[in-house]
Amino acid sequence: MKITREVVQGLYKQTGTARVDTDVAASFQVGDTIQARNINPTGHTRLPRYIRGKKGSIATDNGVFKFADSLAHGAGTQPQHLYSVRFTAQEIWGGEAPAQDSLYIDLWDDYLEPA
Amino acid sequence: MTSDADVALRVRALESLLLEKGLVEAPAIDEIIDLFENRLGPQNGAKVIARAWTDPEFKARLLANATDAIVEMGYEAVQGEDMVVVENTPRIHNLVVCTLCSCFPWATLGLPPVWYKSAPYRARAASDPRGVLAEFGTAIADDAEVRVWDSNAELRYMVLPERPAGSEGMSEEDLLALVTRDSMIGVSHAVTP
Structure with missing residues (x-):
């Protein structure tokens, strides 16, 4: 396919959110x-190694989103809650890090277990 | 090191090859350049921030639902579908990183700078944010809270920097010059007038 001006114009329009309106x-x-x-x-996951096994708290429930891991592995959208944790x-990082500092990261339900 | 002249030559060679083989039309290339030079970029984010500094009701909408507030200002583009804006205060400093790749809010900040995509920034913004901030020349009080936002998934983050001291009498239009791209990533403060 030849790339025309119209093709480029289509590329930067919002492609649709990964958010899904499913109950x-x-x-959590x-x-x-x-x-x-x-x-x-x-293969693909959005759960970085530095977070695996760590304990945190749910800060915000961002709603239901398609699951990037299952999409990447050809296993469908598997919509689930995505939380800011x-x-x-x-x-x-251990005890030398400043006590008041924190990191927020977006994690799907399938990445989490109760602590 | 490759010089700028080498890069320019390579880009010209690629462009003429793509055109000669009929894979790309010249107007498509003009469109891409115009898009990223003029239509998507931190000049949009700066308008959002300057308005938030001067319009408390807009600021409240922006912090409650950034996606809708940004679309309301006309900045609707790819990589802006689900936005979150976090507010810097004297007590809390926010810093955005994508540790997995280079996720970035295109509609309001444009394409990410090279350093944002580099492995050292991606690793150290998470593990040593105060060290990274110091290297950017950004002073943070020892007892302030630093919050790092890893945009690893579907949300895209932008920082609402603190309105600098001395800007109290400035108009929304004049404030635009104080809002830098880096201040909206959180590696810098807004410019002090």
Whole structure:
């Protein structure tokens, strides 16, 4: 296909959110303490290694989104809640990190277990 | 090191090859350049921030639902579908990184700078944000809270920097010059007038 001006114009328009308007139950509530699963999938995941096994708390429930991991592996959208999860810098990096600092990261339900 | 002249020559060679083989039309290339030079970029984000500094109701909407507030200003483009804006205060400093790749809010900030995509920034913004901020020349109080936002998934983040001291009497239009791209990533403060 030849790339024309019209093709380019189509590329930067909003392509549609990964958010889905589906009623899926949330496994966690804001304020819950969770632990990121220590999973080591082959191929694509949005759960970085530095978070695996760490304990944090649910800061915000962003709603239901298509699951990037299953999409990448050809296993469908598997829509589920995506949370903003707060981890203290000390939980991730150890006791020398400043006590008040923190890191927020967006994690899907399948990455989490109760802590 | 490759010089700028080498890069320019390589780009020209690629462009003429793509055109000669009929894979790309010249107007498509003009469109891409115009898009990223004029229509998507931190000049859009700066308008959002300057308005938030001067319009408390807009600021409240922006912090509650950034996606809608940004679209309301006309900045609707790819990589802006689900936006979150986090506010810097004297007590809390926010810093954005994508540790997995280079996720970035195109509609309001344009394409990410090279350093944002580099492995050292992606690693150290998460593990040593205060060290990274110091290297950017950004002073943070020892007792302030540093919050790092890893945009690893579907949301895209932008920082609402603190309105600098001395800007109290400035108009929304004049404030635009104080809002830098880096201040909206959180590696810098807004410019002090």
